[in-house]
Amino acid sequence: MNFDLTPEQDQLRDAVRALGRKYGHGYFVEKARAGGHTTELWQEAGRLGYLGVNIPTEYGGGGGGITELAIVCEELAAAGCPLLLLVVSPAIAATVINKHGTDEQRKRHLPGLADGSQKIVFAITEPEAGSNFHRLGTVARRDGDDWLLTGRKCYISGVDEAGHVLVVARTEDSSTGKLKPALFIVPTAAPGLEKSKLDMEILSPENQFLLYLDDVRLPADALVGESLDAGLPALFAGLNPERITVAAMGAGTGRYAIERASAYTATRKVWGGRSIGTHQGVAHPLAHAAVQVELARLMIHKAATLYDAGRDLEAGVAGNMAKYAAGEAAALAVDTAVQALGGAGMTTEYGVATLLGAVRAGRIAPVSREMILNFVAQHVLGQDKSY
Numbered sequence: 327m328n329f330d331l332t333p334e335q336d337q338l339r340d341a342v343r344a345l346g347r348k349y350g351h352g353y354f355v356e357k358a359r360a361g362g363h364t365t366e367l368w369q370e371a372g373r374l375g376y377l378g379v380n381i382p383t384e385y386g387g388g389g390g391g392i393t394e395l396a397i398v399c400e401e402l403a404a405a406g407c408p409l410l411l412l413v414v415s416p417a418i419a420a421t422v423i424n425k426h427g428t429d430e431q432r433k434r435h436l437p438g439l440a441d442g443s444q445k446i447v448f449a450i451t452e453p454e455a456g457s458n459f460h461r462l463g464t465v466a467r468r469d470g471d472d473w474l475l476t477g478r479k480c481y482i483s484g485v486d487e488a489g490h491v492l493v494v495a496r497t498e499d500s501s502t503g504k505l506k507p508a509l510f511i512v513p514t515a516a517p518g519l520e521k522s523k524l525d526m527e528i529l530s531p532e533n534q535f536l537l538y539l540d541d542v543r544l545p546a547d548a549l550v551g552e553s554l555d556a557g558l559p560a561l562f563a564g565l566n567p568e569r570i571t572v573a574a575m576g577a578g579t580g581r582y583a584i585e586r587a588s589a590y591t592a593t594r595k596v597w598g599g600r601s602i603g604t605h606q607g608v609a610h611p612l613a614h615a616a617v618q619v620e621l622a623r624l625m626i627h628k629a630a631t632l633y634d635a636g637r638d639l640e641a642g643v644a645g646n647m648a649k650y651a652a653g654e655a656a657a658l659a660v661d662t663a664v665q666a667l668g669g670a671g672m673t674t675e676y677g678v679a680t681l682l683g684a685v686r687a688g689r690i691a692p693v694s695r696e697m698i699l700n701f702v703a704q705h706v707l708g709q710d711k712s713y
């Protein structure tokens with residue numbers, strides 16, 4: 327068992343930390359309040375190779391794995407810049423295209439994802455289906471060699487910043503008549519694709535959208551993979567990287583909040599000469615949150631290591647547990663930090679309450695805590711499925 331990062335991973339962690347701190351939470355909040363995006367940070371991270379750490383070197387990436395990408399996600403979040411698009415673009419889209427795309431799709435999309443000049447977002451959630459992906463209603467029909475996509479998606483992050491969206495649709499299996507999943511790389515400018523921004527109570531430079539697909543015409547090679555059989559494995563390929571990197575983002579956010587709060591409580595004095603952190607009523611909740619964040623980090627490390635070793639089933643269990651643990655720990659850490667700062671905790675200046683919406687959403691998306699508990703109950707505890 328090895329809990330140490332390699333020297334290269336250590337260097338990556340230090341370098342990403344330095345980049346994150348150069349921009350910081352103030353920059354993140356300023357962009358969000360102005361309705362802007364963290365373009366400068368994204369581009370610099372791309373130039374430095376951090377967005378493509380998990381993409382093979384032949385496509386301009388770093389040739390590492392999800393362990394490296396999780397480091398990037400965690401360290402930027404720990405500097406107050408939790409970038410959700412790291413989870414959808416390099417973690418989900420790049421993995422799906424690399425593992426299940428055609429050669430042509432890899433050549434076309436991976437270099438741009440690696441240097442950050444291209445973003446591909448991910449659309450699976452639908453208003454009627456919600457957590458039940460078996461009910462997806464977005465359908466792809468053949469029209470000659472082309473495909474026609476029709477359906478609706480909701481809460482899709484970053485559509486305004488991306489050139490393409492990886493859409494999970496269904497096609498009819500001609501042999502059984504049943505619908506099976508298929509993934510399509512859809513240009514966000516495609517005729518028939520409309521987006522409408524959702525008003526969310528999350529302070530973030532990244533936005534969520536409703537997507538309307540009305541007979542969106544796509545060429546045959548928009549389908550991920552050579553055949554329709556690639557759909558299900560391609561969909562599953564994105565899940566573990568998604569869970570692990572979103573967990574890393576949560577753990578980083580938790581670290582950020584605890585660090586801010588600890589610095590404050592160690593120096594704030596309201597009862598004579600002692601800092602408020604001397605009082606266990608203040609210090610213990612922070613220490614408890616720190617324990618929860620550290621436990622989540624351990625599980626993230628395990629999940630990423632298993633995933634990078636190709637042990638997908640075990641990585642699935644560990645990744646779900648890591649996501650659950652990190653989602654809870656991040657929410658606890660930010661809430662505890664706000665409390666420890668008192669009134670200052672609710673100001674924009676101290677930069678912790680600004681994360682309340684994001685960490686609350688982290689218990690719902692990209693997979694809710696309840697659906698993870700369902701997964702663990704079924705796959706770890708051997709319980710029957712209740713739904």
Ligand SMILES: Cc1cc2nc3c(=O)[nH]c(=O)nc-3n(C[C@H](O)[C@H](O)[C@H](O)COP(=O)(O)OP(=O)(O)OC[C@H]3O[C@@H](n4cnc5c(N)ncnc54)[C@H](O)[C@@H]3O)c2cc1C
Nearest residue numbers: 448449450451456457481482483687691692694696697713
């Ligand atoms: C900030 C944010 C960003 C997002 N970005 C994206 C994105 O980029 N792409 C994308 O495709 N989606 C995205 N989503 C959608 C997200 O993945 C879904 O919100 C999530 O999967 C839950 O689906 P739902 O909202 O339809 O909830 P529902 O399925 O309606 O569930 C509502 C509640 O009921 C619970 N529940 C449902 N079924 C069960 C059950 N069987 N047992 C126990 N509890 C159950 C859920 O856990 C939840 O608490 C995003 C969401 C948010 C908030």
